[in-house]
Amino acid sequence: MQTVEEMLTLVSTNCGVGVKQNSKGNREVWIGGKLHISAVDGDIPITAFYSSANVHDSSVALPLMLETSNRINYLFDLQDAGYDADIIREFSIKLKHRPIIDINPKTLKH
Numbered sequence: 001m002q003t004v005e006e007m008l009t010l011v012s013t014n015c016g017v018g019v020k021q022n023s024k025g026n027r028e029v030w031i032g033g034k035l036h037i038s039a040v041d042g043d044i045p046i047t048a049f050y051s052s053a054n055v056h057d058s059s060v061a062l063p064l065m066l067e068t069s070n071r072i073n074y075l076f077d078l079q080d081a082g083y084d085a086d087i088i089r090e091f092s093i094k095l096k097h098r099p100i101i102d103i104n105p106k107t108l109k110h
Contacts, residue, residue, distance in 0.1 A: 001094075004070070007063040008049065016052030036060040038068040046071055058083050062091050069095050076100055 018030045030053050038047040047068045049060055061083055068074070077092040077099045084104035092099035 001066075004063045004067045007066070008060075011049070011055055011059060011063075012052040013050055014052050016054040018053035018055075036064055038064045040072070040074065056082075058085060058088065061088050065091060065095060065097070069097075081105075 013033065015032055018034070020028055022028050032053050033050055034053055034055070036049045036051060036057060037045050039045050047064055049064065049067075051060060061079070065077055065088075075097060077088075077095075077097045079088070079099070079101045081102035081104035083101050084107055089099040089101060
């Protein structure tokens with residue numbers, strides 16, 4: 001298994017531009033970076049990584065899960081539909097966690 005440091009080598013920390021469509025269909029744009037946080041009970045932060053604004057949150061999911069697992073013992077990986085990917089579910093199970101991830105309707109197979 002890769003280390004957290006090895007996983008993060010592919011994640012840009014340079015100033016970047018992020019663009020996404022929000023739930024109302026409007027475009028949101030931001031410049032700079034963002035902080036990815038793994039939190040527990042009552043939003044207590046356990047692990048945080050900084051990335052460029054254009055890095056998708058799911059790109060940091062595996063290193064966040066691994067580093068948080070190195071710091072504390074926990075049972076569930078609770079994530080929204082943006083993390084709906086087999087690789088994330090499989091990694092959660094490999095860490096002996098139970099993935100609870102919303103289904104992304106964009107990825108449903110017909």
